[in-house]
Amino acid sequence: MKSNKKVSWAEPYKMKMVELLKMTTRQQRVKAIKEAGYNTFLLKSEDVYIDLLTDSGTSAMSDRQWSGMFMGDEAYAGSRNYYNLERAIQKYYGYKYIIPTHQGRGAENILSKVLIKKGDIIPGNMYFTTTRLHQELAGGKFEDIIIDAAHDPENEFPFKGNVDISKLDALVKKHGAAKIPYVSIATNVNMAGGQPISMGNLKELRAYCKKHKIRIIHDMTRVAENAYFIQQREKGYEKKTIKEIVFEICSLTDGATMSAKKDALVNIGGFLAINEWDAFEKARNMVVVYEGLHTYGGLAGRDMEAIAIGIEESVDDHHQRARVGQVEYLGNKMMEFGIPIVKPIGGHGIFVNAKAFLPHLTQDEFPAQTLAAEIYVESGVRTMERGIVSAGRKPNGQNYYPKLELVRFTIPRRVYTQAHMDVIAESTAMVYERRNKIKGMKMVYEPQYLRFFQARFEKL
Ligand SMILES: *Cc1c(COP(=O)(O)O)cnc(C)c1O
Numbered sequence: 001m002k003s004n005k006k007v008s009w010a011e012p013y014k015m016k017m018v019e020l021l022k023m024t025t026r027q028q029r030v031k032a033i034k035e036a037g038y039n040t041f042l043l044k045s046e047d048v049y050i051d052l053l054t055d056s057g058t059s060a061m062s063d064r065q066w067s068g069m070f071m072g073d074e075a076y077a078g079s080r081n082y083y084n085l086e087r088a089i090q091k092y093y094g095y096k097y098i099i100p101t102h103q104g105r106g107a108e109n110i111l112s113k114v115l116i117k118k119g120d121i122i123p124g125n126m127y128f129t130t131t132r133l134h135q136e137l138a139g140g141k142f143e144d145i146i147i148d149a150a151h152d153p154e155n156e157f158p159f160k161g162n163v164d165i166s167k168l169d170a171l172v173k174k175h176g177a178a179k180i181p182y183v184s185i186a187t188n189v190n191m192a193g194g195q196p197i198s199m200g201n202l203k204e205l206r207a208y209c210k211k212h213k214i215r216i217i218h219d220m221t222r223v224a225e226n227a228y229f230i231q232q233r234e235k236g237y238e239k240k241t242i243k244e245i246v247f248e249i250c251s252l253t254d255g256a257t258m259s260a261k262k263d264a265l266v267n268i269g270g271f272l273a274i275n276e277w278d279a280f281e282k283a284r285n286m287v288v289v290y291e292g293l294h295t296y297g298g299l300a301g302r303d304m305e306a307i308a309i310g311i312e313e314s315v316d317d318h319h320q321r322a323r324v325g326q327v328e329y330l331g332n333k334m335m336e337f338g339i340p341i342v343k344p345i346g347g348h349g350i351f352v353n354a355k356a357f358l359p360h361l362t363q364d365e366f367p368a369q370t371l372a373a374e375i376y377v378e379s380g381v382r383t384m385e386r387g388i389v390s391a392g393r394k395p396n397g398q399n400y401y402p403k404l405e406l407v408r409f410t411i412p413r414r415v416y417t418q419a420h421m422d423v424i425a426e427s428t429a430m431v432y433e434r435r436n437k438i439k440g441m442k443m444v445y446e447p448q449y450l451r452f453f454q455a456r457f458e459k460l
Pocket of ligand 1: 056104106130190221259260
């Protein structure tokens with residue numbers, strides 16, 4: 001069936017197995033969140049009703065993927081599944097050389113070590129936690145070159161993932177292009193709320209980088225969701241398939257790191273891809289130190305098979321329409337209740353603006369962390385903080401103070417129903433009604449790296 005905008009979207013699949021959920025009482029949830037130090041990452045999954053912590057590794061695999069798992073060739077070297085994965089990446093993304101890794105950050109670690117020298121500058125369209133950390137650990141410094149609109153949750157610009165080329169140009173003028181090993185470009189920028197970069201902007205960036213001999217490295221974790229938005233919003237792309245758009249995006253970049261746990265519909269896995277032989281050779285050598293041999297990189301053969309199949313399913317037009325359609329449904333429902341969310345509605349989740357939701361809290365009282373805990377207590381819905389806690393500290397020890405202070409409701413792919421979306425919006429609305437009575441928190445334990453995962457809090 002051709003997609004027809006007059007008919008509402010529906011899932012292009014049906015269910016044949018379900019996972020039963022434990023229902024909890026409010027009293028049980030109050031106790032559980034206190035024991036978790038008011039950090040939703042420290043809750044036990046069995047105490048959660050609807051889990052929107054992340055869309056990472058939480059997708060439901062298809063029967064095709066599951067049967068692919070049975071075809072795992074668990075040879076140490078040269079597994080059949082490695083070649084299937086390589087073929088899928090070359091076919092759908094067009095990159096030449098690939099190395100599997102246990103997940104996205106494994107690829108980021110290796111790529112950063114291969115390409116970054118001490119003192120280098122890495123401009124990017126907004127930071128991502130693990131990506132920036134690996135750039136810093138390799139001796140580089142991240143510089144944000146995303147357009148200003150991306151930092152404004154009210155701004156409805158359709159391509160808030162775009163790069164401000166004048167910001168990049170200022171960095172090139174200040175440091176010289178030789179200090180910039182690559183520009184780090186995320187598709188459907190996670191930290192901006194799942195916001196796309198336009199093909200037009202990417203082409204302009206490509207022309208600029210070509211002139212200055214700077215690579216573009218693609219954080220392609222959500223490239224198919226970005227392609228969907230290009231198809232829906234960008235002139236000249238209405239008639240193109242997601243497959244074609246994904247391929248074109250990748251063709252404008254020199255290499256990529258991928259967390260296959262998102263777009264590619266698997267529970268674990270990732271890879272690094274690059275078109276340059278020299279960088280590939282170094283990376284291929286390094287992967288044996290950190291991940292495993294270059295034909296498995298920390299994955300079982302069956303995992304590589306599931307990724308190869310997942311890549312193919314992720315670029316299907318009907319799949320993406322239902323995927324993003326469900327997120328839009330939730331976002332519209334939230335807006336009907338007057339809940340302040342980041343606009344336009346993004347691709348992988350709804351981002352509630354905690355600064356606007358709890359305007360009586362200062363950023364040092366962790367508004368987003370507080371709100372995530374309250375939402376859990378209300379209904380057993382698990383969300384996460386994307387604000388000052390996630391932003392962490394600068395290499396000099398000072399806190400980053402991000403403009404955005406958000407609670408992320410991330411929707412796993414092919415997992416929840418529209419009725420679940422209703423419950424999520426209704427229970428958030430109940431917290432919204434009692435927002436004036438909500439008090440902030442203080443951090444009582446802070447780990448050194450990526451503190452949001454393990455930090456603990458107490459109520460003020
Ligand atoms: C998840 C993610 C990563 C890191 O991938 P992992 O598989 O979690 O290690 C990198 N970049 C972006 C944009 C992500 O969303």
